[in-house]
Amino acid sequence: MLTEFKKPSKTACLIQKAATNLFATHGYDGTIMDELAADTGVNKASIYYHFGSKQDLYDTCMTHLFSGVADQVVVAVNQQDSVWEQLEEFVTSFAAAIYTNPNISISLMREMASGGENMPVAARQQMQRLLFCLKEIIEKGAKEGVLIPVQPLTLHVMIVGGLSLYVNSAPLRQSIESSTPDLSVPEMTKEVVQVIKNGLRGTGQ
């Protein structure tokens, strides 16, 4: 197990990065440690030396992965002043984060599908931060009287769940014919922002 007080070695970082990809791509059970060893060129016993077990490796990967996105979103939102800008920034930065690193949305959906039972506490808390961030935006809007009341959880699932499904379904959308146009990330982001803003403003501004 990687100790908290020691800077991870180059090998450990290499393992963790590759493992994060494999866990996202194949899920926990579908990720084979021999394959991870082959991907990294690191001997399997070394993997066990750096991380005590497959489970420990998984926990480390998920915690690190989710704290990254929560950091990005919260920081970006806090740099905005108005409620509408904050709301827009929440959507925009979350979309950018998962588009840049689809492992985030993929792993999140896998975890949710598993009932979050394998999700380390630290990773759960990172997701809570997103929800709390929305709560603050909504409370601020309510206090200023510029926003129709809505539950933070509602916004959370529509934004996080919606954008995650959008990003995760990209391969499927590309593989099948459709009578509806596909959307790029900026287009989808803009659409979601619009629906949410209009939905909460009630004036179609």
Add this chain to the structure above:
Amino acid sequence: MLTEFKKPSKTACLIQKAATNLFATHGYDGTIMDELAADTGVNKASIYYHFGSKQDLYDTCMTHLFSGVADQVVVAVNQQDSVWEQLEEFVTSFAAAIYTNPNISISLMREMASGGENMPVAARQQMQRLLFCLKEIIEKGAKEGVLIPVQPLTLHVMIVGGLSLYVNSAPLRQSIESSTPDLSVPEMTKEVVQVIKNGLRGTGQ
């Protein structure tokens, strides 16, 4: 492989039902055929007699699972007249379907996380039906001039992705303290309907 022209036997149905649960709960790789045998009390070789392989069994389960929800939603929507009623019914019936059978949203999210590469063509087409259903509602609304333009895909991911995340995250939400109130299914459904309607109506009706 179960032939299309023969009514499935009692045993085959029993296997399929249990397998659907296991595939949802543990994913494809995490589902063990010996465990399925134990769950059903059916000898493992029987499972292979009825379904040629684990993959074939999976395909059958998913196709059946997704066609069910698409049927429900499309039928319910087509029983409504106005665009707003149809839109509301889309949300309501989808929410009810996945709440009644969480295997739907769980398996959908797993499939999306895997890039849909294991999703049988027939199951993909069922998902397309949902998107197409939304497309028709939107086109009708646009023709009647009662709806702000929005892409079907946007609504699709926000509703399907949002409600799926809501249902799938129930275990997680129950396991952690939160400063934001949790919502029941009716409450969440109502909230999502409201945001969507306001978002597309632009008049906060």
Add this chain to the structure above:
DNA sequence: AAATAGTTTAACCAATCAGTTAAAAAAAGC
């Protein structure tokens, strides 16, 4: 009732999988 078809069974199998061991090698400390 006998023949045929369908289904189930116990036992088995090769390959895979997470993890281990102790020696060798490399890095760090003195």
Add this chain to the structure above:
DNA sequence: GCTTTTTTTAACTGATTGGTTAAACTATTT
């Protein structure tokens, strides 16, 4: 440079996994 600590290695291990076989049993047809 020598000693100690850390890291890597090749080989190995027991358990598990998807799948198979042929005989036994059950159901259906003639």
